[in-house]
Every structure is written in structure tokens, then in C-alpha cells.
Amino acid sequence: MNKDKILRGRPSGGKLAEGYALVCKNSIMGWNGIDVETGVITEKGHSYQGQSIENKILVLPGSRGSIGWSDFFYGCHLNGHGTAGYVLTKMDSKCGTAVVMAGVPCVSDFPEKQDPCQCIRTGDYVRVDGEKGMVEILERSIKG
Template identity: 35%
Template sequence: MSTTVKGRVVIGKGSGVITGTALVTTEPICFLGGVDVHTGNITEQGHPLYGACMKDTILVFPTGKGSTGGSYLIYDTIMNGNGPRCMLNLAVEQVTAIGCIMGEMPLIDQPEADITQLIHTGDPVSVDFDNGTITF
């Protein structure tokens, strides 16, 4: 049995359906000093995803945190081929949104349910950017 949740397409309308394996945290991610752009690994000490690689995942996190330099690091991670397939946020903030715009990374936020609690790392996820739905 699968669950479908509707959200707001921030970036990627018309991107179709993106599928992949979820990488999930209930903690914000800081891309400035918290992610290695050359590997896609989470490097923030003490973060629940420390050591995990975001490359080719469906990255699910509540929101970003940190300085505006994080936008460029999101872009660098994507341009180095180490970014996720797409990002899902509870509430996107400016740093993450700008980084995703620059890197053309599809992004959905404002899901109708707390996807950081419902989706678990390793779950298969399908995101329909034409309809704004997340199925897991």
C-alpha cells in the first residue's frame, strides 16, 4: 500500500516524475560547511546524516540552515554530479531555493503531511512535479 501527499512545486514544474531512494532527516541541513561538494557526503559533525551521501537520492529534510554561501554550494554539488535527484522540504528557505534555482534542482515544499516523519531513509519515492505529488 502506498501513500500520496500533495505539496507545492517550487522548482521543476514540467520535470515529470522523478523516482529514487529517500535520504531523510528531521534536522535542517547546512550546505555551507555541512556538505562535501566533491562527494555529496554530509560532513556536519553531529548531524543525523553525518557520513551519508546525498548523490542520486530523493533528499527529504525540513529546511536548510546557514549562510547565503550555501546556495553556491548546493549549485556546486549539483554541477559536480553529486547532488540528489530532487529535494523535498517542509518549508524551503531562501538559501536552498536559490541554490536549487541556480542548479535547476526540482524542489517541492509545504507537503500536506510531515514527510520527514512518514518517509524513511531507504524508502522508494516517486515525485510527480507536474502534479505536485509525492508517493512512497
């Protein structure tokens, strides 16, 4: 394994997931930010407005907005449009609730030099190991 392509954080739930990363450096609002029926980002002006989080590895600095954030992201899972996993720069209670309820892999709380929002690019194909606290970039996006 190429060590430049491995990030180590805190194991935060779930086992293993692989998928294409969607990196939202400014996070996503819960209320009016995501459609729980479709998993599509609806936040006005968001750089990924109109794109789906379904089966993606969602890379965020943490949650943003009200305490209902976890309800919206968990709602996507309930409706079959949730993420494959989460990679969070810092875990907070809203993210933790969504991760635990959805039962998906998550790694969080990375050292400053391994900020996943800076190290991972949208479109990278990544593996999240929620038991070992490891995120591996398996394939870099051509766009990056």
C-alpha cells in the same frame, strides 16, 4: 494509488525524479555540512555524517545555516554529486535558489498533517513530481 502513500504540496520545480529518500529531520548545514566535491555530508555529529546525497531524494524541513547554503548544494550538482530531487517541508530562499539552479524536481510547503520529514523514512523509494506537487512513496524501507 494508495492515498496513504501520496503527499501533496506545492509544485516547486523540475519534472519527475525517483530515488531513495534521505530524510534529515534537522536539515544539513551548507558551510562545513556538505563536501561539494563528493556530495558527502561532513557536518560533525550529523546522523548521516559520511553518507552521500548523490542521486537521493533529499527530504528536509528547509535549509539551515548561512545564505551560502544554496551554493554548497548547487555545487554538489555542478560536480556531478547532486540530489535527484528535493522534498521540503517549507521552501525558503536558500532552498529555492539551489533547486532552481540545479533544475531538479522539488515539492514543498506541505500541510501540517503531511510533514514529509514525518511521513517519509530514509530508504523509502519515492517519486517526486515537481509539476504536480506530488510525492508518492512507491516502496517502504525494510528498516522502517
